[in-house]
Amino acid sequence: MKSTYEQNLPITTWAEEDRPREKLLAQGRRSLSDAELIAILIGSGSRSESAVDLSKRILNSYQNNLNTLGKLSVQELSKFKGIGEAKAISIIAALELGRRRKEVDTPELKCVFSSSDIFHVLEPYFADLLHEEFWIILLNKRNAIINKILISKGGLAGTVADPKIIFKAALEHNAASIILAHNHPSGNLKPSPADIKLTKKIVEAGRMLDISILDHVIFCDKKYYSFADVGEL
Structure with missing residues (x-):
């Protein structure tokens, strides 16, 4: 029964x-x-x-x-x-x-030294997003966080990140280095050809301005992909 x-x-x-x-x-x-x-x-x-x-x-x-x-x-x-x-x-x-x-509740990290640190700093901003966003973290010479800035929003398939906007923000804040980050709501953690091309373009521009690009991290659910970790910077 x-x-x-x-x-x-x-x-x-x-x-x-x-x-x-x-x-x-x-x-x-x-x-x-x-x-x-x-x-x-x-x-x-x-x-x-x-x-x-x-x-x-x-x-x-x-x-x-x-x-x-x-x-x-x-x-x-x-x-x-x-x-x-x-x-x-x-x-x-x-x-x-x-x-x-x-x-x-997540304690704010004052400094960033690894891709894991980047993940903990930005994961709350990317959690549950159904569209792409591109963020940057600006750091001083001690790798202390100066600011976190949303650069652009897009759709499910992508968003456009303008290098001019990125470096304008870096110069205004006297940043010594930049961390790039965006999410893939599609569920595919692998960087696209456009992601790779944009990363190389920003890294090269950073060298001319003496501003280092320390990493580009792609967020996908609770996982992440670090360009620095795989030696692609």
Whole structure:
């Protein structure tokens, strides 16, 4: 015989300690599963499916990966039966708050000495982006960060980074060196021919101005590709 919870009965009929809201109050936030937390956000399910079951179905569609869920649009979430625009917006807003909290909680690195340092500095800016962005980090002679600057935004396939804008920013801030960075929302970590060509162009221009290009890092989900690490600068 199926248990009470497997018969898709409303959450209000569940034992009080198993209802997400009551469970959070009684046992704390960490006692709840991802599906139960999302169920609190969406509030209610339907006659045939509880809010928890609906949340499980959504998570299961994306291999229970919250990072993937955080990239969905309102339209994509609304495709699930039982999720309207308002519920989709609630889910997206909560996941975005979580991303921003991570950005605030991550201690700011004062100096950059490796591709790993670059990743930790810029990963919060690239997380969950569905379009390409090109950023630079400006450093002084001690490799201390002077500034982080967004150079351009583009679409899914690419963005245009103008070397004149990059070096104008470097000169205005008296930077000794520059780190280049952009993301690949397409999921392909490998640099494109355009990426390689642009990197070489900026490196050569930097030599003329006595401004070093220390690295060009490509971000893709939780991974990165460093031109410096593979000896391509």
